[in-house]
Amino acid sequence: MVEIRRYLHKYPELSFHEVETPAYIADFHRKLGHEVKEKVGERGVVATLQGGKPGPVVALRADFDALPINEETNLPFASETAGVMHACGHDGHTAEMLVLAEVLNSMREELAGTIVFIHQHAEELAPGGAQAMIADGCLDGVDVIYGTHLWATTPLGKVEYTDGPIMAAADKFSINVIGKGGHGAQPHMTKDSILIGSQIVQSLQHIVSRAVDPMESAVVSVGHFESVNAYNVIADQAKIIGTARSFDESVRSLLEEQIVSIAEGTAASYGAKAEAIYERGYPAVINHAHEAGVVAKVAEETEGIHNVELSKPQMGGEDFAYYLQHVKGAFFFTGAMNPDWETAYPHHHPKFDIDERSMLHAANLLGGLVLETFNQRN
Numbered sequence: 547m548v549e550i551r552r553y554l555h556k557y558p559e560l561s562f563h564e565v566e567t568p569a570y571i572a573d574f575h576r577k578l579g580h581e582v583k584e585k586v587g588e589r590g591v592v593a594t595l596q597g598g599k600p601g602p603v604v605a606l607r608a609d610f611d612a613l614p615i616n617e618e619t620n621l622p623f624a625s626e627t628a629g630v631m632h633a634c635g636h637d638g639h640t641a642e643m644l645v646l647a648e649v650l651n652s653m654r655e656e657l658a659g660t661i662v663f664i665h666q667h668a669e670e671l672a673p674g675g676a677q678a679m680i681a682d683g684c685l686d687g688v689d690v691i692y693g694t695h696l697w698a699t700t701p702l703g704k705v706e707y708t709d710g711p712i713m714a715a716a717d718k719f720s721i722n723v724i725g726k727g728g729h730g731a732q733p734h735m736t737k738d739s740i741l742i743g744s745q746i747v748q749s750l751q752h753i754v755s756r757a758v759d760p761m762e763s764a765v766v767s768v769g770h771f772e773s774v775n776a777y778n779v780i781a782d783q784a785k786i787i788g789t790a791r792s793f794d795e796s797v798r799s800l801l802e803e804q805i806v807s808i809a810e811g812t813a814a815s816y817g818a819k820a821e822a823i824y825e826r827g828y829p830a831v832i833n834h835a836h837e838a839g840v841v842a843k844v845a846e847e848t849e850g851i852h853n854v855e856l857s858k859p860q861m862g863g864e865d866f867a868y869y870l871q872h873v874k875g876a877f878f879f880t881g882a883m884n885p886d887w888e889t890a891y892p893h894h895h896p897k898f899d900i901d902e903r904s905m906l907h908a909a910n911l912l913g914g915l916v917l918e919t920f921n922q923r924n
Contacts (some may be wrong), residue, residue, distance in 0.1 A: 547905045551641035552623035558612030558630045558637070561671035564589050567610050567640075571665045574644050578651045580663075587678030589667035595650060597657025602923040604916050605662040605684075605691040606646075607869060608639040609669035618896040633898040635696040635882065640665065642909040650913060659920040662688055664869075672716075672827045674865035680872060689923070690837060691875035692915045693866050694908050696882040699890050702901045704881035705845040705911065706857035709838035712877055713831035714765075714791040715798050716863025717824065721746060721809045725818040727775075727782030736780040737818040740773050743784035746812045746820065747771065750788070753804045758797055765791040765861050766801065791861040793830045802826075831867040837876040840922075844914040845878075850907045853881075862893075880908040 559567050568584065568591045575582045575593035583592045617624050617631040625631045647663050664684050668675035685691070700706060723746065725737035747768050758764045770787035786809075790801040806822040813820035845854040857879075866877045882904035883890045891897040 547641045547645045547909070548902050550644055551637050551902060551905065554610070554637040554640055555632045556623050556626050558625050558627055558632045560614060560630055561611040561668035562589065564611055564667045568665065568667065571610065571640065571644065575647060575663065578648060580647070580651070586684055587667070587675055587680070587682045590675055590679040590682075590684065591665040592679070592684045593647065593663040593665070595647065595654065595657070595661040595663070597659050597661070597920075598655035599658040601657075601659030601920050602689040603660045603662060603687050604919050605664055605688040605869075605873070606643060606912055606916070607664040607666055607691060607693040607866065608643040609636045609666045609675075610640045611636060611668050611670050613670055613894060615894065615896050619899055621899065631896065633895060634670065634893045635698065635900050636669065638696045638882070638900050638902070638905050639694075642905040643912070646909040646913050650916065657920065658924045661916055669865055674828060676865040676868040680868060685869065685872050688873050690919055691869050691873050692837070692841070692912060693869070693875075693877045694880045694912060695864070695877070696900050696904050696908060697879040698882050698898060698900050699892055700879055700881035701853070701883050702881050702885060702904055703851055703907070704853040704855065705841070705851050705878055706855050706881075707838055707841045707845070707876065707878040708833055708857060708859055709835045711793040711830050711832050711859045713859065713864045713867070714763075714793055714861045715830045716827040717790045717798070717801070718827060719788055719790060719805050719822065719824045721786040722821040723784040723786070723813055723818060724821065725782050725816070728780050730778040730780055733780060737816060739781045739784040739818065742813055742816045742818050742820075743771060743773070743786055746786060746809050749808045749812055750805060753801060753808070757800060757804050762797050763793055763859070764797050764801060765789070766805070790824075791863070793859060798826075828863045828865045829867045829871070831864050831877050832870055833876040834870065834874040837874055840915060840918055841876050841878050844918050845911055848907065848911045848914055850903070851911065880904055880911065
């Protein structure tokens, strides 16, 4: 696993630009004698292992795309592609599933069911690869699906799961404030887009505190506010970009309505105009209760895992959500934080890394879920 992970880490590929990685994955499965389908949903790979006995069809999913980040880890196997890095652990996800596939293949005749290995491209960039792979048939005949994410800020040996929402719907909004520029010495003759934009940003923060039911969860964050101009010129335009996160679809719709309404209304009150666009990203990842329970049961029995926690949902987004809209299953976090690290850098950080022992924990747990499902359904 370590050898594969480090090889993939050295040669990362961005979302929707993966070429060598899926070829590597397909070749690995083909050498095992698995049925292999390439270019599923454009760049995904699906490999099928038919057990020696009849039984259910279990799918496992691992993503393999990287991020547009310049690596700063100084690891001996650091990225050799400038500006591209595996800063989210997808190299580890792929390595653990390939070796698990090899192990399960060696048990082929004893397996009472079929395993579908879904290697997904483009998880990091909406619209993502999951929808296209599903449309291309990757879930055809599948009874249940499982997936995990190596989590660099969760201690090694810990597994976190939920029996409902585990990750949020991740949406993006952009607001273009159109005012009237002019000389900084004559503000009364302008419609100051920076001032108006600032009022919009302030007002957006009231949505969660005053419009969303306090028993529900939501986040509205502005990450980009830009208006480039000379120091003595009042800007005619300002650009605001942010993200909205939620678990419930009614809350999601409320956020969209409120963001657009506040932007347009605030601008209008100043005699200006705001163009607001709300783009829906991945929906919330919502685990099925029975399958989440299976995760907890198997995790308790898995070597190396000593802490299994029913945890709070996280506001990060994941297109694993689409698989769970079609078949039953569960998604969970496998701890990947080395206990000796002084600092555990978060995902999407240029110094991100994982404790590679976590890959073995994840593979053992995923393999255990396959066998447990076969036992329960036969």
